[in-house]
């Protein structure tokens with residue numbers, strides 16, 4: 001199963017993610033986020049991930065000029081579009097940059113899952129995240145889970161990462177209920193918003209290991 005630790009901003013937490021077995025490390029480029037990093041900072045941090053994990057640049061309705069800079073400086077393996085991007089925009093981004101795109105889809109009901117099907121054959125992967133609570137400043141990283149039972153009977157033609165409010169206590173249950181091809185976590189491995197914690201990252205991976213051993 002793929003595992004993405006998102007919103008990293010320090011060397012020790014990148015190392016903890018990689019040592020734990022992260023297949024993806026995410027860097028946030030959204031100035032209002034407490035996890036926001038400058039492209040040069042992400043480039044320096046992601047050096048450790050080269051050849052070990054996919055580097056994911058997370059953006060929100062970014063324009064071409066912003067993406068040009070990110071792609072040039074960070075050299076990500078994948079772009080995560082976490083705003084209101086349409087299938088046409090996803091297509092254009094893929095064409096311009098030649099990189100795989102993971103499209104985030106906010107989920108609060110079955111209609112949101114149906115809407116996600118617009119990206120079939122367009123995005124390389126979906127990331128199902130909880131809809132941001134009313135008044136939230138961020139479209140992601142809010143530590144809120146959605147109702148995983150909505151995923152029952154999902155047309156699995158598009159691979160997805162399960163995201164939103166995951167932590168060491170609930171990830172076993174999440175895996176057992178949804179059997180996703182990937183997991184994504186941010187605030188569940190933080191001490192305070194934006195501050196990742198090595199011990200929490202290690203606990204998260206330990207919880208995944210025991211969940212997958214139980215399932216085997």
Ligand SMILES: O=C(O)c1ccccc1NCC(=O)[C@H](O)[C@H](O)COP(=O)(O)O
Pocket residue numbers: 006007026028030033034035058059060082129138139140141142143144163164165166184185186187188
């Ligand atoms: O995490 C952020 O600050 C963020 C800001 C703007 C857009 C996306 C953001 N995060 C995207 C992610 O992939 C998070 O890992 C995902 O939303 C899950 O977050 P959490 O519920 O805190 O685990």
